[in-house]
Amino acid sequence: ETxxxxxxxxxxMGMTNKKSLKCEQHLGHNAMYxxxxxxxxxxxxxxxxxxxxxxxxxxxxxxxxxxxxxxxHLFLHxxxxxPEDSALYLCASSQDSRGPGxxxxxxxxxxxTVV
Amino acid sequence: GIQVxxxxxxxxxxxxxxxxLRCNFSDSVNNLQWxxxxxxxxxxxxxxxxxxxxxxxxxxxxxxxxxxxSLLYISSSQTxxxxxxxxxVERGAGNNRKLIWGLGTSLAVNP
Numbered sequence: 494e495t496x497x498x499x500x501x502x503x504x505x506m507g508m509t510n511k512k513s514l515k516c517e518q519h520l521g522h523n524a525m526y527x528x529x530x531x532x533x534x535x536x537x538x539x540x541x542x543x544x545x546x547x548x549x550x551x552x553x554x555x556x557x558x559x560x561x562x563x564x565x566h567l568f569l570h571x572x573x574x575x576p577e578d579s580a581l582y583l584c585a586s587s588q589d590s591r592g593p594g595x596x597x598x599x600x601x602x603x604x605x606t607v608v
Numbered sequence: 609g610i611q612v613x614x615x616x617x618x619x620x621x622x623x624x625x626x627x628x629l630r631c632n633f634s635d636s637v638n639n640l641q642w643x644x645x646x647x648x649x650x651x652x653x654x655x656x657x658x659x660x661x662x663x664x665x666x667x668x669x670x671x672x673x674x675x676x677x678s679l680l681y682i683s684s685s686q687t688x689x690x691x692x693x694x695x696x697v698e699r700g701a702g703n704n705r706k707l708i709w710g711l712g713t714s715l716a717v718n719p
Binding site for chain 1: 653656
């Protein structure tokens with residue numbers, strides 16, 4: 494138990510569906526992240542939020558839409574995805590996105606399959 | 609950009625064996641972290657180690673920043689050590705701080 498909870502753990506969706514991934518952290522952290530993990534590739538940082546403000550968006554397609562209503566919750570809204578978007582999506586949090594000594598804590602991930 | 613290379617890519621051990629995993633990086637870094645990802649996807653931070661040596665139970669890590677490498681030692685391996693071990697290096701400052709990840713070492717410990 495890392496203090497970061499993701500739901501759902503598994504999701505299968507069609508290319509025309511709209512779904513959302515949810516992340517909640519119970520650590521009192523100020524920064525939250527979405528990562529994508531595909532087979533044989535390094536982890537890809539998608540979005541960073543610091544104090545509910547998006548501070549980084551790594552050229553992610555608009556079919557992925559993040560939302561951070563408060564510092565404890567982070568969503569990733571999905572629509573009209575492609576099969577190549579199938580991956581493990583990891584949420585993480587840290588005390589601060591900018592300070593040194595910044596240990597990052599991950600959730601268990603959401604396995605997404607697009608059919 | 610900076611390259612992070614981990615070796616070996618795959619490793620199979622018999623329970624009780626020791627092993628050393630390596631992480632090489634091509635440029636100076638602010639920091640380096642080791643993570644373990646279990647077969648169900650959970651990533652856990654093992655060490656935050658910009659330099660020197662740290663130990664936590666059967667695991668220890670050494671980073672030699674001047675020579676741009678880090679080593680993760682696993683002693684008396686157990687089946688629960690199976691999974692993927694990632695090295696991630698930190699570069700930049702402020703809003704430009706980034707973690708750059710290696711591809712990982714996939715470890716299987718057989719009973």
